[in-house]
Amino acid sequence: xxxxxxxxxxxxxxxxxxxxxxxxxxxxxxxxxxxxxxxxxxxxxxxxxxxxxxxxxxxxxxxxxxxxxxxxxxxxxxxxxxxxxxxxxxxxxxxxxxxxxxxxxxxxxxxxxxxxxxxxxxxxxxxxxxxxxxxxxxxxxxxxxxxxxxxxxxxxxxxxxxxxxxxxxxxxxxxxxxxxxxxxxxxxxxxxxxxxxxxxxxxxxxxxxxxxxxxxxxxxxxxxxxxxxxxxxxxxxxxxxxxxxxxxxxxxxxxxxxxxxxxxxxxxxxxxxxxxxxxxxxxxxxxxxxxxxxxxxxxxxxxxxxxxxxxxxxxxxxxxxxxxxxxxxxxxxxxxxxxxxxxxxxxxxxxxxxxxxxxxxxxxxxxxxxxxxxxxxxxxxxxxxxxxxxxxxxxxxxxxxxxxxxxxxxxxxxxxxxxxxxxxxxxxxxxxxxxxxxxxxxxxxxxxxxxxxxxxxxxxxxxxxxxxxxxxxxxxxxxxxxxxxxxxxxxxxxxxxxxxxxxxxxxxxxxxxxxxxxxxxxxxxxxxxxxxxxxxxxxxxxxxxxxxxxxxxxxxxxxxxxxxxxxxxxxxxxxxxxxxxxxxxxxxxxxxxxxxxxxxxxxxxxxxxxxxxxxxxxxxxxxxxxxxxxxxxxxxxxxxxxxxxxxxxxxxxxxxxxxxxxxxxxxxxxxxxxxxxxxxx
Numbered sequence: 161x162x163x164x165x166x167x168x169x170x171x172x173x174x175x176x177x178x179x180x181x182x183x184x185x186x187x188x189x190x191x192x193x194x195x196x197x198x199x200x201x202x203x204x205x206x207x208x209x210x211x212x213x214x215x216x217x218x219x220x221x222x223x224x225x226x227x228x229x230x231x232x233x234x235x236x237x238x239x240x241x242x243x244x245x246x247x248x249x250x251x252x253x254x255x256x257x258x259x260x261x262x263x264x265x266x267x268x269x270x271x272x273x274x275x276x277x278x279x280x281x282x283x284x285x286x287x288x289x290x291x292x293x294x295x296x297x298x299x300x301x302x303x304x305x306x307x308x309x310x311x312x313x314x315x316x317x318x319x320x321x322x323x324x325x326x327x328x329x330x331x332x333x334x335x336x337x338x339x340x341x342x343x344x345x346x347x348x349x350x351x352x353x354x355x356x357x358x359x360x361x362x363x364x365x366x367x368x369x370x371x372x373x374x375x376x377x378x379x380x381x382x383x384x385x386x387x388x389x390x391x392x393x394x395x396x397x398x399x400x401x402x403x404x405x406x407x408x409x410x411x412x413x414x415x416x417x418x419x420x421x422x423x424x425x426x427x428x429x430x431x432x433x434x435x436x437x438x439x440x441x442x443x444x445x446x447x448x449x450x451x452x453x454x455x456x457x458x459x460x461x462x463x464x465x466x467x468x469x470x471x472x473x474x475x476x477x478x479x480x481x482x483x484x485x486x487x488x489x490x491x492x493x494x495x496x497x498x499x500x501x502x503x504x505x506x507x508x509x510x511x512x513x514x515x516x517x518x519x520x521x522x523x524x525x526x527x528x529x530x531x532x533x534x535x536x537x538x539x540x541x542x543x544x545x546x547x548x549x550x551x552x553x554x555x556x557x558x559x560x561x562x563x564x565x566x567x568x569x570x571x572x573x574x575x576x577x578x579x580x581x582x583x584x585x586x587x588x589x590x591x592x593x594x595x596x597x598x599x600x601x602x603x604x605x606x607x608x609x610x611x612x613x614x615x616x617x618x619x620x621x622x623x624x625x626x627x628x629x630x631x632x633x634x635x636x637x638x639x640x641x642x643x644x645x646x647x648x649x650x651x652x653x654x655x656x657x658x659x660x661x662x663x664x665x666x667x668x669x670x671x672x673x674x675x676x677x678x679x680x681x682x683x684x685x686x687x688x689x690x691x692x693x694x695x696x697x698x699x700x701x702x703x704x705x706x707x708x709x710x711x712x713x714x715x716x717x718x719x720x721x722x723x724x725x726x727x728x729x730x731x732x733x734x735x736x737x738x739x740x741x742x743x744x745x746x747x748x749x750x751x752x753x754x755x756x757x758x759x760x761x762x763x764x765x766x767x768x769x770x771x772x773x774x775x776x777x778x779x780x781x782x783x784x785x786x787x788x789x790x791x792x793x794x795x796x797x798x799x800x801x802x803x804x805x806x807x808x809x810x811x812x813x814x815x816x817x818x819x820x821x822x823x824x825x826x827x828x829x830x831x832x833x834x835x836x837x838x839x840x841x
Contacts, residue, residue, distance in 0.1 A: 203247030461815025562600030694760025
């Protein structure tokens with residue numbers, strides 16, 4: 161008796177894969193729109209879009225989501241006609257296709273929340289059908305030909321031919337690469353799949369075409385594959401990727417006198433059926449693995465303490481110490497492996513931002529272009545999900561507030577199109593730096609001060625503090641994108657309070673504004689310094705520490721005491737904390753005594769350790785009793801809002817069963833300096 165097919169089992173996989181295809185489709189549609197504005201066709205992107213929606217349609221049919229099937233089918237039909245027309249979409253097609261993507265996204269979200277899936281929008285389906293019918297089934301593509309062998313040229317679709325012709329006209333070199341499978345190559349792990357991946361990484365791979373040939377020593381199986389490639393790098397690079405000799409590469413060029421091609425092949429090839437070696441894993445499983453690793457880290461601390469106690473009792477612990485050292489190394493390796501599995505590409509995180517800029521550009525009437533430079537930067541998924549809203553707020557503000565109208569930009573001698581740039585780069589201190597900049601009007605500090613009813617800020621840090629005040633907006637009216645006074649407040653809360661990172665600002669009137677976010681790559685298991693102060697043990701993440709040095713508190717410089725009691729007399733209790741300074745390589749650095757700040761027993765003045773951190777570029781030194789060492793810790797956030805304290809990032813267990821506070825010294829220093837400024841004022 162056959163079992164009933166249960167589609168629910170596949171829904172999670174359907175949602176994950178469909179979201180990937182839709183994200184890639186949004187990016188491709190924006191590229192198509194940009195090329196169309198320049199009068200260029202985009203055969204490659206159109207073909208990729210066609211395959212993406214063909215796949216989405218098939219997946220939706222498998223799990224029985226008919227509304228998604230209907231929308232994807234209508235979009236697929238439009239793209240099929242565009243593919244036959246060498247990648248040329250009719251006017252208005254991109255807007256309708258973007259609406260189709262949004263319609264599918266809405267239904268996927270409903271499915272994920274186990275809500276009813278709405279029927280396919282009839283107006284959208286009708287508009288897509290009208291677009292396809294009005295475009296005509298056989299629009300002509302390029303009449304250019306190449307010196308590729310006719311038996312290969314005829315196996316290329318119209319869009320693929322146009323892709324080849326455009327590539328050659330753009331200066332890329334056409335190369336025909338032959339690959340023949342052999343038992344020796346297979347034993348070495350070299351097959352057509354691995355060759356295709358390597359070649360696509362160094363050049364533009366148009367198509368892979370299988371060919372039947374007589375069996376020879378070169379092709380013992382009677383089968384070879386012809387890879388049609390457009391290259392910009394050296395031939396040797398392509399040959400190495402294809403496991404071939406450079407002399408075996410056959411160049412091809414444009415040939416306008418070649419005979420007309422044969423009929424198009426209008427079926428899907430094995431190219432799109434190829435799947436890379438990925439396994440989808442639910443985030444909850446990775447969270448569970450990280451939680452178990454966290455328990456192992458705490459157990460390692462306890463074991464280390466137990467061995468230390470045995471050593472104090474006179475036991476020979478040398479063998480145990482070696483085992484502990486090896487176990488610590490294995491835990492670090494395991495942590496690195498789990499964290500790599502949790503990492504997501506920053507470029508993938510930002511793939512939705514261009515669509516946001518497109519919508520803002522249309523709603524505000526401003527011409528805006530987004531440039532993303534993400535490289536190979538990666539970020540823990542939990543951190544990525546938290547920081548993305550901050551990036552969106554900064555990009556929205558750049559378009560809505562910073563960029564001028566086309567008329568204003570012309571009058572200022574600028575290009576009509578404003579540029580918003582998002583750059584990401586890994587830093588050596590296990591942090592990611594995200595820079596969001598624009599070439600707009602800059603921030604008018606005086607205007608911001610008038611809106612806030614305060615004095616004009618004198619420094620970029622003071623201006624940033626003013627901009628991030630809750631409820632402050634520089635717009636007089638509320639629009640769909642701004643005016644509510646929540647944007648910059650959210651950016652600071654996410655960057656500084658939630659992720660314990662840094663936020664800085666630089667602006668030049670008439671030239672533009674730059675925001676810099678520095679955030680940790682991970683916030684769960686981090687490297688930290690432990691230290692003792694006032695008889696208590698604390699830890700601080702390594703990524704926030706600039707330097708640790710000795711300081712003699714008897715030689716610090718004390719400035720004049722400007723703090724006053726309510727009666728107008730000098731407040732002697734706060735004098736030392738407010739005015740102590742130390743010299744560090746010609747730089748005056750404020751010294752804050754942590755034991756006094758926390759009301760702990762104060763040690764006598766003398767030599768102590770100074771932990772130096774920076775806040776908005778300004779250094780602070782925290783005087784502590786002594787350092788204990790460096791180790792990995794598991795940070796547990798403080799969930800109770802009533803128990804949260806500014807400057808405390810969370811708690812950890814160092815193996816003694818007692819909670820140890822994890823300090824956010826940059827935030828603590830910034831708050832104390834701000835309080836000092838208010839008191840002096």
